[in-house]
Amino acid sequence: MRVWLVAVLVAVCTVPGTAVAQAGGKKEIVIGYSISMTGRFSTSALEVHRGYELWAEEVNKQGGIAVKDLGRKLPVKLLHYDDSSDTSNAIRNYERLITRDQVDLLLSPWGSGHNFAISAVTEKHKYPVPLATAAADAIFQRGFKYIFETTQLASNMYNGLADYLVTMKGQIKTVAIAYENFLFTQSLRTAFLARLKGTGIEVVADEQYPLGGQDFTSLLLKVKAAKPDAFLAINIMPSVVYLTRQMAETGFKPKFYAVTMGPMYEEAFVQKLGGITDGIVENGFWHPDLPFPGARKFYDEYSAKFKTAPATDAAYAFIGAQVLQQGVEQAGTLNREKIAATLHSGKFTTILGPYEYDENGVNKHQLSFLAQLQNGKRVLVWPKEVANAALKFPY
Numbered sequence: 001m002r003v004w005l006v007a008v009l010v011a012v013c014t015v016p017g018t019a020v021a022q023a024g025g026k027k028e029i030v031i032g033y034s035i036s037m038t039g040r041f042s043t044s045a046l047e048v049h050r051g052y053e054l055w056a057e058e059v060n061k062q063g064g065i066a067v068k069d070l071g072r073k074l075p076v077k078l079l080h081y082d083d084s085s086d087t088s089n090a091i092r093n094y095e096r097l098i099t100r101d102q103v104d105l106l107l108s109p110w111g112s113g114h115n116f117a118i119s120a121v122t123e124k125h126k127y128p129v130p131l132a133t134a135a136a137d138a139i140f141q142r143g144f145k146y147i148f149e150t151t152q153l154a155s156n157m158y159n160g161l162a163d164y165l166v167t168m169k170g171q172i173k174t175v176a177i178a179y180e181n182f183l184f185t186q187s188l189r190t191a192f193l194a195r196l197k198g199t200g201i202e203v204v205a206d207e208q209y210p211l212g213g214q215d216f217t218s219l220l221l222k223v224k225a226a227k228p229d230a231f232l233a234i235n236i237m238p239s240v241v242y243l244t245r246q247m248a249e250t251g252f253k254p255k256f257y258a259v260t261m262g263p264m265y266e267e268a269f270v271q272k273l274g275g276i277t278d279g280i281v282e283n284g285f286w287h288p289d290l291p292f293p294g295a296r297k298f299y300d301e302y303s304a305k306f307k308t309a310p311a312t313d314a315a316y317a318f319i320g321a322q323v324l325q326q327g328v329e330q331a332g333t334l335n336r337e338k339i340a341a342t343l344h345s346g347k348f349t350t351i352l353g354p355y356e357y358d359e360n361g362v363n364k365h366q367l368s369f370l371a372q373l374q375n376g377k378r379v380l381v382w383p384k385e386v387a388n389a390a391l392k393f394p395y
Contacts, residue, residue: 029065029334031056031324032079032103034093034118036110039085040212043237043268044261044313045110048132050306051317052078052107055325058301065325068332079103087117094118098125104334107320110313111236112136112154112184119147128327128340130320131361133313136187140360146340148361150320152368154187157283160368161258162195164382165230168393169200172256176205176228178219178235178243185234188260192234204228214242220250230256237261241269248276255394257281263373264311270376277373279395284369285312286319286352287380289388295351319350 033052036045056076059065064073079101083089090109097103098121106122108115108131115134122129123144131139135151151157165172175196179189189206196203204226207219220243223231231247231254233240240262247253258281262269270277288299298318302310323343328334331342348355356364370382372391381391 026070026074028077029067029074029105029328030077030079030101030103031105031107032081032094032097032101033107034081034083034090034097034109034114036085036090036114037082039083041085041110041114041236043265044133044311045085047311047313048110048317049080050302051132051310051314052080052321054298054302054305054314055318055321057305059325066329067334068329070334083109083114087114090114090118091121094121098122098127105324105328105336105339107317107324108132108134111182112139112187113182115139116183119144122146126340127336128324128343130323130343132317132320136183137191138183138187140362144361145344145359146336146361148320148323148343148357149363150316150323150355151285152366153362154184155191156366156368157188157285158192158195158368160284160370160382161232161281162192162199164370164391165196165201165256166199168256171393172201172229174202174204174226174228175230175232176207176223176226176254177203177232178205178207178209178216178223179233180213180235180239181208181211182236185236185260188234192232209239211239213239216243216246217250220246220252224250224252228254230254230258233257233259233262235260235262237265238268241272244269244273244276244280253395257395258283258370261285261312263371263378266309270373278375279373279392281370281372281381281391281395282378284367284371284380286315287312287369287371287378289380290352290386292351292353293349298351315351319352319355322350323348323355 035049060075064075066073081093106127106129112134115131116139128146130148132150135154179185205223263282288296326348327339327343330346331338371378372381379389380387
């Protein structure tokens with residue numbers, strides 16, 4: 001499969017009279033990554049790519065990243081390869097970025113599967129990498145010292161949903177699950193089932209479907225026959241578009257319908273499906289109304305630049321880049337081992353609040369919440385501490 005190289009130079013340093021002769025004449029910080037610009041992961045991966053682009057543009061408008069031991073700021077140059085949604089291509093891309101292109105730093109691809117695979121390469125070469133959109137617990141259980149989480153862990157993501165369902169035990173006594181055959185979604189299912197144990201809520205259906213599935217008629221008829229009070233789709237995009245449409249076509253409408261992701265994609269999900277999306281609950285991930293510095297600014301600037309609202313994958317990419325930038329600036333160097341040590345010991349401010357890493361590269365501050373699509377708008381509904389609207393029930 002032919003892999004196309006796309007090199008992106010995101011503006012030049014705007015500081016006049018920059019002395020190229022300083023620090024051995026280094027003129028820029030080259031940051032590389034592989035991304036699924038084409039193939040089945042491209043809907044979500046494009047969000048990650050755009051998140052990186054927006055971050056680099058913002059950094060370069062401010063003169064670049066401050067590197068103390070160079071005595072100045074350096075602009076950022078992004079270099080990326082399309083992996084065509086193929087894990088083997090992603091691995092080759094990172095090997096190329098490290099050994100052939102000799103980039104200064106790295107950012108991550110989209111998805112738990114790709115990140116699990118490429119992090120073995122980046123770990124070997126001691127490149128610190130914030131892993132945007134990598135939530136599977138297994139990624140961070142290998143004793144690696146150069147990977148850093150940006151999402152919530154899969155084992156924590158559904159805490160908010162499970163807690164909400166418990167509060168509704170009088171009306172939600174049974175739940176059905178449909179989960180996609182993918183590392184991330186399998187991890188979510190395992191964690192959710194463990195969380196439900198002992199709650200008294202019965203799982204009446206638990207069905208796996210193929211990665212990227214489009215035909216759900218048989219699955220939905222089986223689930224519908226189980227008559228669940230709540231239905232949970234544990235998914236990535238775009239399978240849930242087909243699933244939701246076919247729910248309407250088969251007349252399956254439970255009291256409560258939640259998806260891992262969907263409403264966050266305004267164009268690919270909400271606009272495609274229209275009114276049948278109203279009332280769908282979604283895992284929170286990230287939201288511009290959260291009380292964190294820069295959250296609303298990121299949302300507004302992304303929307304203005306790309307003419308669509310950001311999905312949370314874009315936010316996680318931006319967060320990962322924020323963490324990497326602050327790691328460089330706090331370490332005061334481009335020495336990658338020193339940056340990694342700083343990432344393990346420092347504290348970082350992002351559009352999803354504080355980040356502080358343990359020895360496995362897991363953020364110590366894990367936030368789990370729910371959003372719901374109400375009148376075409378994705379609003380915060382659970383827990384009450386972050387909610388800006390009441391959850392509408394039933395669906």
